[in-house]
Amino acid sequence: MLDISRIRTNEDHYHQRMIDRGIEKRVIKEIINLDEDRRTKLKEVEYLRNEKNMAYKKVQQLKKNGVYTDEVDYDTKEKNKEIKKLQEQLTSIEEELNDILFTLPNIADGSVPIGNDEQENEEIRVNGEKKKFEFEVLPHYELGENLGILDFVRGSKVAGKRFVYYKGLGARLERAVYNFMLDLHTRKHGYTEVIPPYLVKESAMFGTGQFPKFKEDVFSIENENLVLIPTAEVPLTNYYANEIIEYEKLPIYFTALSPSFRSEAGSAGRDTRGLIRMHQFHKVEMVKFTDKESSFDELEKMTHDAEEVLQLLEIPYKTIVLSTGDMGFSATKTYDIEVWFPSQDTYREISSCSNCLDFQARRAKIRYRDSKGKIEFVHTLNGSGLAVGRTVAAILENYQQLDGSILVPTILIPYMDGIEVIH
Template structure:
């Protein structure tokens, strides 16, 4: 959530930045108008309450001295009606203000390129050459079905589309991938491993910015305040909600493996086959809490943590900076890491690493006390380290062999009892 004072005091600059993120000027002008109205009503109601208190004291003294207080009592009744009327107007204005405020996205950082959609994202680096095959590479779902390690058909029968059974070597590979990721993040990158709830309340969804704007993207439990998590970002970021940390304890690093549940609303016809766009998938999440002075440095480290997993797996990737029109709602700056998929002859997103600055912290009331004793909002960061299913897909495609088998990346072999190949 944005700072109201900043919107008010730097209105032209905030308007310029939010326009880059698709916010209409009319919405911002309306916000400014409502904010002005609110600041006009507040002193009115406070002044009338002050007058009422003075009259109440006067009435009490008159009664104490057995004097007639009828006139002042009538004045007080009139004041009560006036106060109630103003407070009702104030409540209405506050509700309209909040309705706009909670739907305004974060302000983009100065280094974020301006653009309307993913076509204007900027590539900043690549790693490793694409593998060269002397045969036509298969898609990962074809490999998985031929090896009988992925079963989409029975998952569709049991649940529906965009679900999968991992079988035998497929299940072992998935487990090896996420255990490897967790070990790297914990043992090499100094993250604290967590196992979090997989169901959260609406307040937590609001805290990280999923609610109220993106309710159609999640699975809510009927007749309850609960939602299945779309990512462990929600549970890890809200861990310190409504708390005040000490600056000396920052930065804080957390990582967690969790299932993620997404309705994929609006994705009809996109990635209907394979592991790229599922309703349920595993992801290893990285979350950081930092100060305002260090958060962009921490973003670079966070992104490198995700990239290092791909390097260790020897999977070609590129890293791009998302433009203003492609960034997530809560992000001030985002790097996407995209892995090479040989069968599709393209890069596909496998991690999104974002600095949300104080945007989520304002919503979730995550603060810290600095060295001077001043209370400030923390900066929160999150990234995938990595999306597990997409990593499995990338391994199957990049490590496939002409005889139909799949070579297991060296770093995963200790997690698979030393096996070097998934046999055909």
């Protein structure tokens, strides 16, 4: 959530920053006007409360002196009515103000390219050589079905579209991939492994910015204040909700494997086959809590942590910085990592690493005590390290052989108990 005091003192700056994120200029003006009304009403309430307190003291003194009159008592009651009326108006103004603030995205960092959509994203680096195949490459879902390691037909029969069964060495490969990722992040990159809840309260979804704007994108439990997590970012980031972290503990790194549940609202007709866009998939998530000076350095480190997964798997990828029109709601800057899919002759997203500054921390009330003892909001970061199903899909496509078998990437062979080929 944006800081209203910063908007108030930097109105022109926020006007432009919101325009860059596709928000109309009038919205910031509306916020400023509501904030002025709110502060005016607060002063009026404070003034009347002082008047009421003075009248109350006067009544007590008159009673003590035996000269109490109904006129003074009436004045106190009238002030109570005025205060109640003002408080109702104040509540209405605050609700209207919050309705706007809760749905405004984070401002973009000055280094982010300005644009309306993905067409304005900027390529940062490309890694790895694309393999030249001497045969017609197959998409991962055909490879998986031919080998009997992916079963989309029965997944659809049991759960509906966008569900799958992993079988045999397919399940083993998925497990190998996420165990490798977790080992890399915990043993080399310094993350603490966490097994989080897979159901969270709506307040947790609000804390990370999914609610109230994106409620249609999740699966909620009917008659319960619980939601199936769309990403482990939600329970990991909310770990410190409503807490103050001591400065010496920062930065804090968490990583977790979890299922992710997405309704994929609005994606009809897109990636209807395969592992790219599922209702349920595994993801290894990375989350960081930092002080306000370190978050951009930590974003660079996190992005390289995610990239190293693909480097060790020896799969080509590229890294891009998202434009203002393509960035997520809570982010101030995002790097996307896109992995090469030979069957599509294109790169597809496999990770997003974002710095959210204090945007999520304000919503979830996550603070830290700095070296001087001052209370500040932490900066939060999150990134996929990586989306497991998409990684499996990329392995199948990039390591496919003429006979339809799949070579196991060298780094994964120990995780596959020495199996080198899936056939």
